[in-house]
Amino acid sequence: MKTLKYIFAGLVLAAGLSSCIGDLDVIPIDPSKNTADKALKTADDYYSLLAQCYTGFAVSGSYGPNGDNNISGVDGGFSQYYRGRYHLNGLTTDEAVCGWNDQTLQDLHGLNWTNSDVFVTAFYYRIFYQISACNEFIRQAQKATVELPEKDRWIAEARALRALCWLDAIDNFGNVPFADETASVGADAPRRIAREELFSYIESECRDLIDNSALYGMKEAPYGRADKALPVMVLAKLYLNAEVYAGKKMYQECADVLAELSGYSLHSDYSELFLADNDRCTDEIIFAIEQDGEDTQSYGVTNYLIFASTGGSMDTEQVGISSGWGGIRMTSKFYNYFTSSDRRRLFWEEGQKVEIDDISDFTNGIAFFKFKNITSSGAPGKANGFVDTDFPVFRYADALLMKAECAKRGANVSDALEAWNQVRERAGVSTAASMNDVTLDMIIEERARELYQEGWRRSDLVRFGLFTSSKYLWDWKGGIKGGRGVGEHFNLFPIPNSDKMANPNLIQNPGY
Numbered sequence: 001m002k003t004l005k006y007i008f009a010g011l012v013l014a015a016g017l018s019s020c021i022g023d024l025d026v027i028p029i030d031p032s033k034n035t036a037d038k039a040l041k042t043a044d045d046y047y048s049l050l051a052q053c054y055t056g057f058a059v060s061g062s063y064g065p066n067g068d069n070n071i072s073g074v075d076g077g078f079s080q081y082y083r084g085r086y087h088l089n090g091l092t093t094d095e096a097v098c099g100w101n102d103q104t105l106q107d108l109h110g111l112n113w114t115n116s117d118v119f120v121t122a123f124y125y126r127i128f129y130q131i132s133a134c135n136e137f138i139r140q141a142q143k144a145t146v147e148l149p150e151k152d153r154w155i156a157e158a159r160a161l162r163a164l165c166w167l168d169a170i171d172n173f174g175n176v177p178f179a180d181e182t183a184s185v186g187a188d189a190p191r192r193i194a195r196e197e198l199f200s201y202i203e204s205e206c207r208d209l210i211d212n213s214a215l216y217g218m219k220e221a222p223y224g225r226a227d228k229a230l231p232v233m234v235l236a237k238l239y240l241n242a243e244v245y246a247g248k249k250m251y252q253e254c255a256d257v258l259a260e261l262s263g264y265s266l267h268s269d270y271s272e273l274f275l276a277d278n279d280r281c282t283d284e285i286i287f288a289i290e291q292d293g294e295d296t297q298s299y300g301v302t303n304y305l306i307f308a309s310t311g312g313s314m315d316t317e318q319v320g321i322s323s324g325w326g327g328i329r330m331t332s333k334f335y336n337y338f339t340s341s342d343r344r345r346l347f348w349e350e351g352q353k354v355e356i357d358d359i360s361d362f363t364n365g366i367a368f369f370k371f372k373n374i375t376s377s378g379a380p381g382k383a384n385g386f387v388d389t390d391f392p393v394f395r396y397a398d399a400l401l402m403k404a405e406c407a408k409r410g411a412n413v414s415d416a417l418e419a420w421n422q423v424r425e426r427a428g429v430s431t432a433a434s435m436n437d438v439t440l441d442m443i444i445e446e447r448a449r450e451l452y453q454e455g456w457r458r459s460d461l462v463r464f465g466l467f468t469s470s471k472y473l474w475d476w477k478g479g480i481k482g483g484r485g486v487g488e489h490f491n492l493f494p495i496p497n498s499d500k501m502a503n504p505n506l507i508q509n510p511g512y
Contacts (some may be wrong), residue, residue, distance in 0.1 A: 071122060082289060082304075092467075094334050160230045170198050172492070175509065196245070270343055277388070293382045319369075336354075344450060398450070473485075492509045
């Protein structure tokens with residue numbers, strides 16, 4: 001993001017992917033440059049188009065944090081990719097609540113959304129906007145008449161980013177509209193792809209990218225760019241959740257593809273992974289979304305996590321910002337997973353109480369103190385209005401915990417114990433003598449401690465059968481203080497009503 005130019009975003013025409021109507025129509029933001037013959041004249045122009053495939057994860061649009069958003073009819077912050085992802089995958093879980101009264105935001109934590117929920121709809125369209133951006137780059141690059149110095153590599157990068165989007169689509173929405181680079185822009189409404197078929201498509205794409213010599217080799221890509229480790233992690237997540245997505249257990253396949261990771265290790269200091277200079281933590285961070293307080297500004301990603309998690313009596317200088325938004329805190333259930341000796345216990349407790357009696361009161365619930373806009377030396381980021389802290393999409397610690405889980409679910413993983421103990425040892429907590437001493441309950445709790453605020457909690461709870469179940473409760477689950485179970489259909493989000501009305505090929509997910 002710091003080296004690539006912004007794209008002529010008008011090239012990305014959503015009609016080629018999803019025909020949608022209403023307040024969240026996906027529209028080109030620069031109609032004067034909305035055709036390839038006007039915009040794509042040189043190799044640099046194609047490079048800029050590739051840049052949009054990356055920057056779409058980092059910003060809301062190409063003209064500032066809330067100007068001319070790629071998704072119209074919704075606040076620029078709400079429509080940002082990783083803010084939308086956290087809305088659906090963090091705020092819906094035992095991890096966090098948000099005290100704001102913005103539209104239906106509190107319905108997310110209460111597991112009580114509908115097929116017209118604005119936050120569900122915003123993330124749905126953001127996913128498919130990103131997919132359409134990648135489709136458009138691949139389509140244009142394949143037929144380019146100018147010489148592209150790294151044509152095959154650039155196409156492979158776009159495919160890897162697209163696979164990441166499809167992972168979010170299959171995980172959150174299941175049965176969705178489908179189009180790839182072969183679809184004609186403006187043609188008939190896209191077909192519906194069933195979850196099982198989408199699983200096979202993502203699997204095939206990732207496997208081909210891992211074997212594709214065009215993509216950067218493991219740890220060979222410039223920071224923030226896609227190399228083979230990205231499709232490895234996407235495929236591992238796909239296999240880890242294969243029983244949910246496709247009705248088949250593929251834990252051995254998950255462990256086997258994780259064995260293809262090479263060159264990574266745990267960073268010695270857990271807290272440094274979430275600071276303003278975490279771009280130097282390439283020993284552990286496998287793929288990151290870049291943020292820069294001056295050059296890549298957003299009301300989403302880590303800017304959202306840092307500002308929204310700051311309030312009350314928190315020392316904003318220690319956070320690296322001038323003031324907070326006073327929104328996100330953790331539930332008491334989540335807080336109680338951590339012992340006092342756990343180095344990952346990056347919380348702010350002064351002036352906060354553990355129990356959440358009133359979600360709207362920021363002092364109800366212990367505050368997160370994990371992501372900060374300060375460097376490892378304690379210096380503040382370049383600007384305190386926007387942060388420099390990158391968002392780690394995939395980390396090696398996650399891969400290690402996936403190995404341990406696969407072993408407990410029956411896979412042959414020779415280094416499972418070592419993987420488990422590495423994570424525990426860095427955290428400063430007890431290790432295990434053998435995998436017989438590790439249970440699945442311990443693993444889901446360890447994933448909570450290691451990966452909080454990184455967007456994996458909902459997927460983990462669904463895989464363990466705990467997300468909607470009455471056997472696992474947390475503060476305000478189901479809309480009551482003590483928590484309650486909800487219908488199993490909430491394990492998937494609905495297809496937004498606006499898209500279903502516009503596309504006769506779509507079928508609503510059961511229960512909505």
